[in-house]
Amino acid sequence: MAIINATPDSFSDGGQHADAASALERARICLEEGADILDFGGESTRPGAAVVTPEQEWARLEPILREAVRWNVPISVDTRRTEVMHRALELGADIINDVQALQAPGALDLLAAHGRAGVCLMHMRGEPATMQTQTTYSDVVMDVRDGLAQRLQAALRAGIGAERIVLDPGIGFSKTPEQNLALLARQQELLEIGRPLLLGWSRKSTLGVVTGRQRAADRVSASVAAAVLAMEAGGRILRVHDVAATVDALRVWAAVRRVPKSATIAG
Numbered sequence: 001m002a003i004i005n006a007t008p009d010s011f012s013d014g015g016q017h018a019d020a021a022s023a024l025e026r027a028r029i030c031l032e033e034g035a036d037i038l039d040f041g042g043e044s045t046r047p048g049a050a051v052v053t054p055e056q057e058w059a060r061l062e063p064i065l066r067e068a069v070r071w072n073v074p075i076s077v078d079t080r081r082t083e084v085m086h087r088a089l090e091l092g093a094d095i096i097n098d099v100q101a102l103q104a105p106g107a108l109d110l111l112a113a114h115g116r117a118g119v120c121l122m123h124m125r126g127e128p129a130t131m132q133t134q135t136t137y138s139d140v141v142m143d144v145r146d147g148l149a150q151r152l153q154a155a156l157r158a159g160i161g162a163e164r165i166v167l168d169p170g171i172g173f174s175k176t177p178e179q180n181l182a183l184l185a186r187q188q189e190l191l192e193i194g195r196p197l198l199l200g201w202s203r204k205s206t207l208g209v210v211t212g213r214q215r216a217a218d219r220v221s222a223s224v225a226a227a228v229l230a231m232e233a234g235g236r237i238l239r240v241h242d243v244a245a246t247v248d249a250l251r252v253w254a255a256v257r258r259v260p261k262s263a264t265i266a267g
């Protein structure tokens with residue numbers, strides 16, 4: 001899943017694709033590099049990002065989505081606003097990626113009514129502005145697992161079919177670097193919930209803490225390492241900025257995984 005933030009202030013790529021033409025250009029490059037899904041966002045969710053109204057968010061997304069939905073490739077929209085979800089689905093978006101797991105009023109019912117769309121339910125606490133003050137867990141992996149299981153149940157009760165749903169532990173959202181690393185070290189415990197996992201490690205600040213790389217754009221190698229570890233631990237979808245590097249790494253991972261454990265290769 002390629003990340004295209006049509007925002008002026010995203011932590012990782014803010015301002016680079018803020019206008020529709022450059023966002024679409026970036027999206028085309030991501031497809032050439034091997035992305036299977038395009039994820040477009042019109043609001044930064046980093047701590048301290050400027051608050052945008054749903055109208056501003058939609059004004060950023062609409063011209064991009066109008067074009068991208070014609071490309072015959074899965075289009076995901078990264079939004080927590082019901083109104084933006086509604087408009088995106090009406091335009092033909094395929095997936096709603098919600099960092100607040102459809103907690104906005106009306107969001108569950110909206111998705112239930114759009115029987116075709118996929119949904120990513122991500123774990124976080126509170127709002128982006130305050131989330132880093134809410135990092136007290138008794139056991140972060142168990143608490144995230146329980147939180148995701150509750151949101152999954154809410155979605156199922158609303159009438160969203162399980163087969164439409166993937167789950168995401170929300171790397172960097174209301175978690176310390178140590179907690180993010182624990183979520184990767186013990187990622188397999190999240191598979192017990194029974195739905196595929198989407199992981200977003202790309203350029204995140206925990207990788208900056210581990211490597212000492214201050215600039216998000218300098219964290220490509222670290223992001224690729226985390227991506228491979230996330231796949232090895234049972235991940236299914238990776239949300240990434242650096243598509244070509246990630247695809248290469250995953251090809252190697254997949255080639256090794258295809259070799260039977262008992263293989264003896266003569267030659």
Ligand code: HH2
Pocket residue numbers: 003005007009010011012013041043044045046049078097098099120122168170171198199200201239
């Ligand atoms: N991370 C970000 C935004 N949306 N969605 C999911 N499902 N998982 C994530 O980990 C995730 C997400 C934050 O990263 P980015 O889009 O690069 O930055 P910003 O929020 O500043 O636009």
